[in-house]
Amino acid sequence: xxxxxxxxxxxxxxxxxxxxxxxxxxxxxxxxxxxxxxxxxxxxxxxxxxxxxxxxxxxxxxxxxxxxxxxxxxxxxxxxxxxxxxxxxxxxxxxxxxxxxxxxxxxxxxxxxxxxxxxxxxxxxxxxxxxxxxxxxxxxxxxxxxxxxxxxxxxxxxxxxxxxxxxxxxxxxxxxxxxxxx
Numbered sequence: 001x002x003x004x005x006x007x008x009x010x011x012x013x014x015x016x017x018x019x020x021x022x023x024x025x026x027x028x029x030x031x032x033x034x035x036x037x038x039x040x041x042x043x044x045x046x047x048x049x050x051x052x053x054x055x056x057x058x059x060x061x062x063x064x065x066x067x068x069x070x071x072x073x074x075x076x077x078x079x080x081x082x083x084x085x086x087x088x089x090x091x092x093x094x095x096x097x098x099x100x101x102x103x104x105x106x107x108x109x110x111x112x113x114x115x116x117x118x119x120x121x122x123x124x125x126x127x128x129x130x131x132x133x134x135x136x137x138x139x140x141x142x143x144x145x146x147x148x149x150x151x152x153x154x155x156x157x158x159x160x161x162x163x164x165x166x167x168x169x170x171x172x173x174x175x176x177x178x179x180x181x182x
Contacts (some may be wrong), residue, residue: 015154049094062131062139065103070142073097077125081132082150085123087113093126104139106132 030055076097077090094111101107114124125148130141 059133059139062104062133063142065101065159066107066129066142067100067129069074069097069104070127070144074125074127074144074146075107077111077127078148079114082123082148085113085125085148089113090125101131104129104131114180121150126132
């Protein structure tokens with residue numbers, strides 16, 4: 001008789017254990033569903049962040065291309081002679097350069113030359129470049145300006161006196177000239 005009560009207790013304990021195990025499995029399914037939902041939210045957020053970073057990288061790349069193009073045009077214009085720097089020549093060069101802007105949709109490149117006489121004789125070169133983003137909105141425009149001074153020694157018609165410190169020295173490789181005197 002002693003064994004019978006212990007066997008009953010063992011069955012109850014087993015049943016209680018089986019019932020407890022089922023509750024634990026159900027709780028694990030809820031935890032798994034919550035974890036899956038959290039993972040889905042994280043994946044959506046990460047995907048959106050990657051798309052935003054990609055768009056910003058492309059915008060930065062376009063801005064770099066625009067800056068380099070405007071800088072190249074400004075250097076090209078400033079390398080021309082004083083007389084060749086005219087508003088018409090700048091507009092023509094900007095027209096040719098704007099045809100090469102394939103990576104900037106809707107790019108508009110302008111260049112202008114302005115003669116200034118006060119306080120010194122100088123030509124102001126301005127280059128601006130505007131484009132549109134892939135969404136159709138205007139991008140941040142690039143504007144660069146440089147001043148070109150006349151070269152007094154190269155162009156005698158320019159009435160500018162050189163600064164004494166800027167007098168070019170004779171090259172060392174030039175042999176001395178003979179005057180023909182004994």
